[in-house]
Amino acid sequence: MAERIFKYVVLGGGIAGGYAAREFAKQGVKPGELAIISNEAVAPYERPTLSKGYLLPDSPPRLPGFHVCVGSGGERLLPEWYVEKGIELILKTEIVKADLTSKTLTSAAGETFKYQILIIATGSNVIKLSDFGAQGADSKNILYLRDIVDADLLVETIKQKKNGKVVIVGGGYIGLELSAAINLNNLDVTMVYPEPWCMPRLFTAGIAAFYEGYYANKGIKIIKGTVAVAFTADSNGEVKDVKLKDGRTLEADIVVVGVGGRPLTALFKGQVEEEKGGIKTDAFFQTSVSGVYAVGDVATFPMKIYDELRRVEHVDHARKSAEHAVKAIFASELGETIDAYDYLPYFYSRSFNLSWQFYGDNVGDTVLFGDNNPASDKPKFGSYWIKDGKVVGVFLEGGTAEENKAIANVARIQPSVESSDALAKAGLSFACKI
Structure with missing residues (x-):
C-alpha cells in the first residue's frame, strides 16, 4: 500500500x-x-x-x-x-x-x-471482567460503555429487556450515571461495588451517604463491600445470574460493567x-x-x-x-514560547436532577456543609478539603453557575481558614466571599 x-x-x-x-x-x-x-x-x-x-x-x-x-x-x-x-x-x-x-x-x-x-x-x-478471570464473563448482555457502538448496543438491549433486572458492577462515575439513566427506563437496577461507599476516589463518607440515599429513594438497590465473581447464562448464552463473593446470587437480564479504564x-x-x-x-x-x-x-x-x-x-x-x-x-x-500548562483539577457529574462540581485536590481534613438530606426537594451541600490550614479542594452539589465559579476560585487561590468549625458554620458563603 x-x-x-x-x-x-x-x-x-x-x-x-x-x-x-x-x-x-x-x-x-x-x-x-x-x-x-x-x-x-x-x-x-x-x-x-x-x-x-x-x-x-x-x-x-x-x-x-x-x-x-x-x-x-x-x-x-x-x-x-x-x-x-x-x-x-x-x-x-x-x-x-x-x-x-x-x-x-x-x-x-x-x-x-x-x-x-x-x-x-x-x-x-475499559477494564473487563475477563481481566480478573471472572467465570462466565463472556456471556451475552454483559456490557461495557466506552464508545458509541457500546452505547447503541446498551440502548438496544434495554429496549429488548423491558422491565428487566440490571446489575451495575462498579460504584464510580460510570456506575452512578448509568444506574440513574437505566432506572429512568423503568428497569430494576442493583449496584454492586467492593468499597465502603460509592466513588471513594473523590467522595467522602458524608458526600456518598447523600447519593446512596438519593438513589435508594429512586428504587435503586445498593450492595457494598463485595464483588461479582461469576456469571451464569441461559440456553441462549444470555446472562441470567450474577454470583457475588459474599455468597449471594442476583438475577440479571443485563449486566453493565464500569470498573475503570x-x-x-x-x-x-x-x-x-x-x-x-x-x-x-x-x-x-x-x-x-x-x-x-x-x-x-x-x-x-x-x-x-x-x-x-x-x-x-x-x-x-x-x-x-x-x-x-x-x-x-x-x-x-515560530521560535516563540507560551505559558506552561497550569491546570486546576475539575470533575463534574449529572444524574437525575442532581449536578455536582469539584475543583482542586481532595486531600487533608474535610468539612461538610449545607443540606445533604437525600429526601430534600432541592438539596444543596458541599465539602471543603483543608490541608496545612488552607482550603485546597471544594465540592458542591446543586450550585449555580456563579457559585461553581466561586468554588473554583477558592480551589485555585487556596485561602487560609481559621478552623474547621468556622468553615462549617460559614458553609458556601465562605467561597462566595473570597
Whole structure:
C-alpha cells in the first residue's frame, strides 16, 4: 500500500483528537498537513453524553448533535468541517505499530503513515471482567460503555429487556450515571461495588451517604463491600445470574460493567519515558522523544499548582491538554514560547436532577456543609478539603453557575481558614466571599 505523509498526525479520534483539530485550524494549519487517525467510524464526539443523555427514554441526543466541540460551548465539528479545513479524518483505522525513530505508524490493514509531529491522544480502554478471570464473563448482555457502538448496543438491549433486572458492577462515575439513566427506563437496577461507599476516589463518607440515599429513594438497590465473581447464562448464552463473593446470587437480564479504564500506551512501550501509568511529558505535553506529544488520559504531566507529576482522566483535561499541545507546537515553530500548562483539577457529574462540581485536590481534613438530606426537594451541600490550614479542594452539589465559579476560585487561590468549625458554620458563603 502507498505510504501517506503528513506534517502532523493526531493518533486518536476521541475528545482530545477533536479539540486538537479545532486548535490546529485556529492556528492556521494548511490543507493536507494534518491527519486525525481514529479506529472509530464517526468523527470525534463528546463522549460524556453516552453515560448521560444518550440512554434517556425521552428525546435522547443522537449524532450529529454532540460532535465536538459543543461540550464546551463551541462550534459543532461535523465531518464536512474537516473537509472544509483540509484536515484528513481517517476513520475505522487501527494502528498496530508505532515506530517513533522512523516516525512511522502502521495500520492493521498494512497502511503506513509518516509524520513530522505526532500527538498521542489514544485515551483509555475499559477494564473487563475477563481481566480478573471472572467465570462466565463472556456471556451475552454483559456490557461495557466506552464508545458509541457500546452505547447503541446498551440502548438496544434495554429496549429488548423491558422491565428487566440490571446489575451495575462498579460504584464510580460510570456506575452512578448509568444506574440513574437505566432506572429512568423503568428497569430494576442493583449496584454492586467492593468499597465502603460509592466513588471513594473523590467522595467522602458524608458526600456518598447523600447519593446512596438519593438513589435508594429512586428504587435503586445498593450492595457494598463485595464483588461479582461469576456469571451464569441461559440456553441462549444470555446472562441470567450474577454470583457475588459474599455468597449471594442476583438475577440479571443485563449486566453493565464500569470498573475503570487503562491508558492506551502499549504502542509506545520502550520508546518513551513513562511514569504513574502514563507517558511522561513536560509542561507543554512533549514527551521524551522530540516532536512527539501526549495529551488527555495517557499523559503524566507536571501539575503546576501542586508541583508534582500527575495523570488525569477527565474530559476537561482532555480538551485543555490537546489545545495546549497544539499551541505549543505552533509557538515552537515560530521560535516563540507560551505559558506552561497550569491546570486546576475539575470533575463534574449529572444524574437525575442532581449536578455536582469539584475543583482542586481532595486531600487533608474535610468539612461538610449545607443540606445533604437525600429526601430534600432541592438539596444543596458541599465539602471543603483543608490541608496545612488552607482550603485546597471544594465540592458542591446543586450550585449555580456563579457559585461553581466561586468554588473554583477558592480551589485555585487556596485561602487560609481559621478552623474547621468556622468553615462549617460559614458553609458556601465562605467561597462566595473570597
